[in-house]
Amino acid sequence: MEKKEQASITESTSGDRAPLSSRKFQGVSIMASVLLPMVAAYIVFYTGMGVPSGTINQGNLLQPPVKINELKINYQGEETNLLSNTSPKWRYLILSESGCKEECEKLLYTSRQVHIRLGEKANRVERLLITGAPMPVDxxxxxxxxHPRLKILELSEENIRTLQELxxxxxxxxxxxILIDQEGFAMMAYDNHxxxxxxxxxxxxxxxxSYEK
Structure with missing residues (x-):
């Protein structure tokens, strides 16, 4: 009699454990089915693996991507990082000639229109204008x-040259x-073409x- 009761308890315990294990497996499978395509698409976008050349990105890829968020710059007499680490946004870094002349103004206009057309996702993107010599006040x-949402950074000629080279x-x-990803990597370049x-x-x-934070 005791053996039968023990066998019954064992069967019951095994029966309880099986559905729990099955539910965990189903949960992992669901997460994988959601995350893996996103990860794969992100990798494909960066590397172009698995697709014909030139069919993914519209901009020109920087290969390899260059991490520039911690690039040290002299800003208003103080040494600081080029980009803040506290705000994981996508960024357009617009490199201009001194004074932001015609070509620079065209890029500002184009990037502003893109920013507007993003609608509710616009808060995930930031635009920065990088200039060398100070612009006239007017x-x-x-x-x-x-461009009310544009940030303007006036850097030294040395800092400008470093950014241009990188x-x-x-x-x-x-x-x-330059399109900068959320981790601070310069990964794509555009001009007025x-x-x-x-x-x-x-x-x-x-x-x-990509993730939203």
Whole structure:
């Protein structure tokens, strides 16, 4: 009689354990089915693996991507990081000639329109204008009025040269927009040969397959 009761208890315990194990497996399977395609798409976007050349990104890839968020710069007499680590945003870093002339203004306009067209996801993207020599006050005020969400950084010529060298691409002009990912890597470059639709296509895909914090 005791053996039968023990056998019954064992069967009951095993029966309880099996559904629990099955539920855990199902949970892991569901998470994997959601996360793996996102991870795969992100890898494909960065590397182009598995697709014909030129069919994924619209901008020019920087290979390998360059980590620049901790690049030390002299800003207003103090040494600081180029980008803040506290805000994991996607960023357009617009490198201009001194004074932000015609080519620079075109890029500012294009990137602003892209930013607007992102709608509710616009808060995940930030635009920064990097200039060398200080702009005239009236020019700076004009830019601030036309681009209220734009941040302006005036860096030394040495810092500008470093950024230009780190983000150089043979097919992209010196006045360019660099796309920086959430981890601070410069990974793609655009100039005025790229349309707003091309910038928008890339950033929308990256926002879709990246985390939001």
């Amino acid at each position: 020019k700076q005020e004009k830019i601030k009025i036309e 983000t150089a691409h043979q097919d992209v002009a010196a006045v360019r927009a 790229h349309s707003g639709n091309q910038l928008l296509k890339d950033i929308k895909r990256l926002l879709k397959y």
